[in-house]
Amino acid sequence: MQSQLILATMRHIVTEDANIKAKNPQWQTLVPAGLSGKTIGLIGLGRLGSQTARIAKAFNMKVIAWSPNLTEERASEAGVGFASTKAELLQQSDVVSLHIVLSERTRHIITASDLALLKRQAYLINSSRGPLIDESALLAVLKAKAIAGAGLDVYDQEPLPLNHPLRELDNVTLSPHNGYVNDSSYKDFWEQTVDNIVSFLDGQPKRKIV
Structure with a gap:
């Protein structure tokens, strides 16, 4: 699911599909982002993180990883680069993808300060658990266009409330927690x-x- 969400978000598939179906006379309204040569940073390198790493390599992406428990040896075994700190991963990545279990230790593992480290052209992808990210901080960043966009399959509250501000943003791809099924x-x-x-x-x- 994570790799599909990455592609849908970076290629603006949902937006362009809606434009065509709405009979918008403007053709190719957005410029898709390529994957080849870009750096993807994985927060978590378990089974799903490792699967995403293999798929990313097939697209000729550079893969780096970090988590509170990840060692350089484990990253090397998985064939990915090791980020010694979360800040290092966030600053280097064009795509940040979360693959970590939610616990009291990892709740809001991505804070407002962390989001401020992302490149302006970066994408944030989460199909793990909503509370891993400070949702209010992410909303502020997306509204300010401080990053290129986000792809989300999970949220603080599910189903996502009908009046939730995430539904109003044009730089976020939303999915109804379909990642597990x-x-x-x-x-x-x-x-x-x-x-x-x-x-x-x-x-x-x-x-x-x-």
Whole structure:
């Protein structure tokens, strides 16, 4: 999901789709951002972060990573560059992508001060958990056009309220927390649920925890 959100945001796919369907006479209203040669900074290098790293490399992007627990050795094993500090990653990255678990330690791991370190042409992508980012600070940055844009699949409050100011911005791509699900995963969820019900009725242990 994260890589898809990166592409949709940087290529302005949603905006251009809406312009064409609205029969806007202006063709190609925005200039898409390329990925080749750009630096993507991953906050978190677990399973999903590593997957995003591999996809980013396929687009010829330079990949760097940081997290509170990440070591240089682990980054090297994953074949990515190691940022020794969060500030270093934010200042160097053209795209910042979050792949970290939400906890009291990581809540608002991206603050107003952190957002101020981003390049003006940078994009911030989050499909992990909404509270990882100070949402009010991000709103202010987006309204001021202080960064190029953001792609969000998660929010402080879900579903996103109808009157939420994020809905009014033209430099943010919004998705309704679809990152964890697709047609195959829904099929797995339901099959596992049915298996567990049958096991329960038969007096057997649950086969899988859904």
